[in-house]
Amino acid sequence: MKQQIFKNPLDELFEIHDSAPEDDIADSYLQVQEDQVSTAVVPVEKDADDIENDRRIDQVYDLAITAYEQQTAMVEIIDPKFAARNAEVAANFLNIALNAATSKAKIKADRKRIGMFNPAAQKQKTTNNVIVASQEDILKMIDNEISGDGT
Numbered sequence: 001m002k003q004q005i006f007k008n009p010l011d012e013l014f015e016i017h018d019s020a021p022e023d024d025i026a027d028s029y030l031q032v033q034e035d036q037v038s039t040a041v042v043p044v045e046k047d048a049d050d051i052e053n054d055r056r057i058d059q060v061y062d063l064a065i066t067a068y069e070q071q072t073a074m075v076e077i078i079d080p081k082f083a084a085r086n087a088e089v090a091a092n093f094l095n096i097a098l099n100a101a102t103s104k105a106k107i108k109a110d111r112k113r114i115g116m117f118n119p120a121a122q123k124q125k126t127t128n129n130v131i132v133a134s135q136e137d138i139l140k141m142i143d144n145e146i147s148g149d150g151t
Contacts, residue, residue: 055105064097
């Protein structure tokens with residue numbers, strides 16, 4: 001179903017002639033350029049609990065990597081019948097380190113996401129758009145925009 005363009009009853013009174021294309025009503029509206037849209041991300045500050053959690057995750061990661069290195073070194077010097085079990089234990093320590101790194105990355109991503117969508121975290125900026133013009137000037141601008149003159 002094709003949309004019908006609304007015919008304003010004041011157009012006849014002010015002698016405004018419709019010269020806009022009737023194929024799509026959205027074509028006559030201007031769009032905001034991408035570089036004019038602010039996408040600034042306000043970082044969320046870390047509190048004492050966040051710093052402590054980060055420290056603990058780093059500590060778990062470091063200990064797991066150290067234990068992994070020790071277990072892989074022991075695989076070479078112990079009895080071959082126990083080497084497979086030591087390699088399995090080393091893999092478990094490596095998995096613990098991977099989980100610690102993953103959880104730290106997830107926390108960082110969540111903190112960034114909260115900063116993007118939390119209006120309270122973003123700095124408030126007020127923009128007042130005021131036009132000082134007469135009704136006649138505004139109607140001329142609208143008529144020029146519709147007719148495509150742009151002047």
